[in-house]
Amino acid sequence: MHKVTLMILLAVMSCNTMAMDPNDEDLSYIANFSPSSETASFDTDKPGKLPAGWFADVTGRGSSRWTIESDTTAPSKPNVLKQSGSGAFPWCIRKDVSIADGYVEVKFKPISGKEDQAGGVVWRWKDGDNYYVVRANALENNLALYYTEKGNRRTLKYVDAPVVRNVWHQLRVDFQGKRIKVFLDGKSYIKYEDGHITGAGAVGVWTKTDSVTAFDDFFYGTKNPK
Numbered sequence: 019m020h021k022v023t024l025m026i027l028l029a030v031m032s033c034n035t036m037a038m039d040p041n042d043e044d045l046s047y048i049a050n051f052s053p054s055s056e057t058a059s060f061d062t063d064k065p066g067k068l069p070a071g072w073f074a075d076v077t078g079r080g081s082s083r084w085t086i087e088s089d090t091t092a093p094s095k096p097n098v099l100k101q102s103g104s105g106a107f108p109w110c111i112r113k114d115v116s117i118a119d120g121y122v123e124v125k126f127k128p129i130s131g132k133e134d135q136a137g138g139v140v141w142r143w144k145d146g147d148n149y150y151v152v153r154a155n156a157l158e159n160n161l162a163l164y165y166t167e168k169g170n171r172r173t174l175k176y177v178d179a180p181v182v183r184n185v186w187h188q189l190r191v192d193f194q195g196k197r198i199k200v201f202l203d204g205k206s207y208i209k210y211e212d213g214h215i216t217g218a219g220a221v222g223v224w225t226k227t228d229s230v231t232a233f234d235d236f237f238y239g240t241k242n243p244k
Contacts, residue, residue: 055237057237058112059236060098060099060236064086065087066087071114073110075108076107077146077147077171078106078107078169079105080106082105082109083103084101084103084110089234091127092234093234094234098232099233101231102230104228107151107226108224108225109151109223110222111220111223115221116219117220118142118218119193119194119195119240120141120239121190121192121237121239122140123190123238124137124139124233125189126231127185127186127231128155128181128183128230129183129231130230131227131228131229133157134155134226134228135181135230135231136154136155136156137153137233138151138226140222140223141193141221142193142215142219143222147167147168148166150163150165150166150191150198150215151163151164151165152164154189155226160178163198165214165215174212175210177207177208179202179207181202186234188204223236
């Protein structure tokens with residue numbers, strides 16, 4: 019009886035090892051995060067308004083317009099959060115969240131824009147002039163990592179990446195101390211170290227200039243203590 023039990027235990031352990039290879043850089047980051055997390059799918063929010071608990075504005079000139087809208091293509095139907103205003107850098111954040119080390123993930127669909135077709139996530143947001151952002155752009159087919167300090171956006175890293183208009187993509191950033199990892203559609207694209215924005219801050223989503231972009235399934239959490 020004990021022999022059978024031992025064989026079953028060994029089989030389960032083997033399956034778990036196969037499921038997550040600790041040497042796989044695209045998967046190993048998952049092990050260090052807490053299973054407790056929060057997701058905003060926007061499906062219980064009232065159309066035409068901001069989702070409850072969110073705050074929106076723009077860095078620089080212009081005005082943002084963030085509203086809950088119905089979208090039949092939404093990954094989790096029926097609603098999405100949509101930005102359709104025009105400003106330098108429109109953003110929308112969870113004002114009651116404060117995370118120093120953790121992750122932010124969102125599904126986004128670039129819809130239109132003559133100057134830009136961008137969707138991004140922000141973290142360590144202190145105010146509208148100080149935060150980190152990574153964005154994907156369908157007009158340029160690339161990812162870009164920035165920090166914004168005193169209202170000035172500074173480029174940290176550009177990489178080429180396939181971003182298709184009117185298609186849902188998944189964008190994720192993991193951050194701990196100075197270390198930053200960026201994933202698009204499950205693939206690792208950026209690894210970077212930077213210390214310009216430190217400490218806890220809010221998390222949220224971001225666009226640029228005239229981008230009309232939809233967001234769904236906003237997912238975030240904190241890093242496990244070691």
